[in-house]
Structures are given as C-alpha cells and as structure tokens.
Amino acid sequence: MKKNLASPIFLFVLLILWQAAAMGMNAAYILPSPIQILKKLWELRDPLFRVHLPATMSVTALGLLISIGLGLFLAIIMDMNESVRRMLYPIVIASQTIPTTAIAPLFVLWFGYSIWSRVLVTILMTFFPVAITVFDGFQSTKREMEELMISFRASRKDIFLKLKLPGALPYFFSALKMAIPLSIIGAAIGEWLGAQSGLGYFSKRMMTQLDGAGVFAPIVLLSVVAMAIVAVISLIERIAIPWRKEL
Amino acid sequence: MLAFEHVTYQYDSKDSPIIEDLSFSVETGDFVSLIGVSGCGKSTIFKLINGILPLGSGTIRLENTSGIPAGYMPQKDLLFPWRTIEKNISLPLELRKTPAAEQKEQAARVLEEIGMTEYAQKYPKDLSGGMRQRVSFARTLLTGAPLLLLDEPFSALDALTRMSMQEWLLSEWSRYEKTVLFITHDVEEAIFMSKKILLVEDKPIRSLKSIDVPLPYPRKREYMARPEIIALRDELVNMLRKQVKI
Numbered sequence: 001m002k003k004n005l006a007s008p009i010f011l012f013v014l015l016i017l018w019q020a021a022a023m024g025m026n027a028a029y030i031l032p033s034p035i036q037i038l039k040k041l042w043e044l045r046d047p048l049f050r051v052h053l054p055a056t057m058s059v060t061a062l063g064l065l066i067s068i069g070l071g072l073f074l075a076i077i078m079d080m081n082e083s084v085r086r087m088l089y090p091i092v093i094a095s096q097t098i099p100t101t102a103i104a105p106l107f108v109l110w111f112g113y114s115i116w117s118r119v120l121v122t123i124l125m126t127f128f129p130v131a132i133t134v135f136d137g138f139q140s141t142k143r144e145m146e147e148l149m150i151s152f153r154a155s156r157k158d159i160f161l162k163l164k165l166p167g168a169l170p171y172f173f174s175a176l177k178m179a180i181p182l183s184i185i186g187a188a189i190g191e192w193l194g195a196q197s198g199l200g201y202f203s204k205r206m207m208t209q210l211d212g213a214g215v216f217a218p219i220v221l222l223s224v225v226a227m228a229i230v231a232v233i234s235l236i237e238r239i240a241i242p243w244r245k246e247l
Numbered sequence: 248m249l250a251f252e253h254v255t256y257q258y259d260s261k262d263s264p265i266i267e268d269l270s271f272s273v274e275t276g277d278f279v280s281l282i283g284v285s286g287c288g289k290s291t292i293f294k295l296i297n298g299i300l301p302l303g304s305g306t307i308r309l310e311n312t313s314g315i316p317a318g319y320m321p322q323k324d325l326l327f328p329w330r331t332i333e334k335n336i337s338l339p340l341e342l343r344k345t346p347a348a349e350q351k352e353q354a355a356r357v358l359e360e361i362g363m364t365e366y367a368q369k370y371p372k373d374l375s376g377g378m379r380q381r382v383s384f385a386r387t388l389l390t391g392a393p394l395l396l397l398d399e400p401f402s403a404l405d406a407l408t409r410m411s412m413q414e415w416l417l418s419e420w421s422r423y424e425k426t427v428l429f430i431t432h433d434v435e436e437a438i439f440m441s442k443k444i445l446l447v448e449d450k451p452i453r454s455l456k457s458i459d460v461p462l463p464y465p466r467k468r469e470y471m472a473r474p475e476i477i478a479l480r481d482e483l484v485n486m487l488r489k490q491v492k493i
Contacts, residue, residue, distance in 0.1 A: 150299050246371065
C-alpha cells in the first residue's frame, strides 16, 4: 500500500511546489501554473482532442509499427548471421548519434508537409531500442538450453522458434515500453519542425503567441497518453508472460 | 551400446586436449556412473556423445536406432518456463514432428508413470526442485533413446530429496530397461546406484578405471553399511582426493 502511494504523493508534492513557484513568479508566459494548464486544456479541448491528438497519434502509430517491424527484422538477421551483425551493428549505433532536430528539416524538404516526414523522425528515434533490446534478448538465450535443443536434434529454425523467440518476449515488451514514449516524442518533434496539425505543431503555435499554458497543455496531454499506453502494455505483459521472472 | 574408440578432443580456447586417445564402452542395460574431480572433462564426454560438440578424432559408436541415440538430462532441469509441464516433456516428440494427438498420449502416459498427471497443465514455477527433476527425466525418456546421459541431475537437491530421487531413478531404470550413463561427484551416490563405476584418473582423460560394484539390485540403503562397500567408498574417495588441487 505504502509503495503504491509513494509515487502519487511525490507527484502531488511536486505539483504543489510548481503551483507555488508559478504563483510567486506571476508570469504565465514563462511558467504557467498546473491549474492554468488544466484550465487551458479544458478551454482548448475541442481542437486538441478532435484535431491535433488524432493527427499526432496517427504519426505515432505508423512510426511505431514501422519501427517495430524494422527493429525486429534487424534483430533477427543480426542474431542469425554473425557477418550481418558485424556489418549492421555499428550502423544501427551510429544512427543514434544523428541529432534528430537538426536533420528533421531535411525530411520536410524530402517529403514536404506530408505525414511521412514526421513518421521518418519517429522511426529514426524508435527503431533503435527495439532492434538492440530484442537482439540482446536473442543473445541472452541460455547456452545450456540451446545445447539441450541440439541434443534433441533440433534444427536452427526450431531453436529460434521454440527457444529464442519466446525467451526474447520479456525483452520485446521492455523495448515496446521504451519505444512508445520515444515514438510520441518523435512525432511531436516532427510536428514542431514542420507540420500543419498535431500536438507538437499546436504547442509551437502557442509559443509564437507567448501562451505558456497553451504550450504546456498539449505536452501534458502527450505525457498522459504515453503513460496510459505504457500502462496498457504493462498489463498485457503481465498477462502474456507471467513466467518473466523465471528466466 | 556405447563405445568410445581412440577419441581425442580439444577446446579451441585451450592449449592441450581435455580428452586424449580415450577408449571405453558401456554394455546395454547397464547403470554406469562416471566420477571424477570438477573440470576433468566428464561433461565433455556427454557433449561428444550427444553431438553438442563436434568429434575431433576417433570414433563413438552408438546402438543403431531410428531416432535420437542418446537422451540428455542436464544438471539444471532447463524446463522452459513458458511451456506447461505437458508441453515441456513432449518437446522431443514435437521436434520429431510426432502427431499432436500422439504427443499428448505419450506425455500423459509418462506423467502417469512418474505420478505427476495432475501437474500436466501447470508451469515449471509451480513445481518443487524434486518434481522439476522428475519432469526433466520424463522429457529425457520421451526422446525414445535407448541410452540416457544423466549429468549430475540431483546435485542441486537437498540431501533427503536427493536420496528419494536416487531410489526413484533406480526404479524407473528397471521399469524402462534403459542404459544409463550417470555423472556424479558423489562417491556414495555412484556406489548406491551403479552396476559399474568409471573413474577419471588423469587429466587429460586418457583412460577410465572400471570398478564393478559388488551389490545386487534392487538396492537397499543398508547395503551401504557393508564393510566391503565402506572400503570401496574410502578407496574411491582417496583416489579422487589425490587429484584435487586447491
């Protein structure tokens, strides 16, 4: 019970401190208070929930799906072939050294204001944790279990499908929980840098109007959505792999 | 049943072979224990027999069968946590593409024989250490192999469970009429269970000293108090202690 309450209590204390600091500063364009942000969220509920949230979620969903596909594909081929791993691994790592905010305007030049420029930013940020974490999952297969399978005359395909794949499921869920917030951040950054709708775009527009609460309102909405999706994934994980701690 | 003929094996990471020109044989239906100090290469012998390691030089002859010639039971039970007990033990059948109905039937039969029918749909996490080893043994049985390679299967169990498991394994051995090659560090366990003991005398392994255990089957615990058995135990312990380097 105490453990469950620690996080909400801490969050509540932070919000109180934030509220006090914002009231003391009295400059909403620099630091709006939590209450002002909530009020703004309510005032802007129609455009935020009907236009901009669906736009951001479309980019997030598309980017996340492609990232999961690409990440799994890379993890599988790197696990299956040592030469491929040696060839791809440094490139995958190098892809994460690219400053996304610097390169994203280029994507707008390539794809215009279409959804694909934002999806590409999302993929660039999201495929990496999926590829690396799932690959680590495959590699962490217990050698003794693999030897047991070999002693049963299992083929490489059998070892992959019946041992490595189920054994990497906990890693896949961890990757998913990392990838979801990153895909939302990726979509928002893409929208900040070039879009005509979406919560990132909306936040930027509010910035030009020096509306502090308006900048924060879509960000709060994004955080709440990310937390909700991660909570759902955690629930699915608990149901799907109750044996996680056994590995 | 099993014959090693001039087998030599060296790990790539080592400068010298761990097994050198080793020859020995195991007769059909025997229960043979292989004892030796830690790291002497006993498990390497098993890995060579079941094809986990590629044979360097020499020949390993196994009884001809259509399926797997040797069923391997490792030290840890290595049950897959995501599979039910029934699915765990039917893994060797599944890999041989046995029809699903037959897999279920054979798994049910073996589970009944080891007294664990009610655990068929449970997961490994629901089982005690002894039960997990019984399930692991059932899985080894379902390889259908005439030779069972048991690599210190009871080493992780507490003393009392271990004694029960030894007696249980002997009864299963006589029921299934398999040939068993059993690795253990425990001299008393080797004497209690085996018809013959093969002792690793040197490193690299060049030969195995063969010792017949002068006891009849079925084995009884009180046999272990016989003077000739105590003498044999002391002799084996002394031979092993000479090889131990601290």
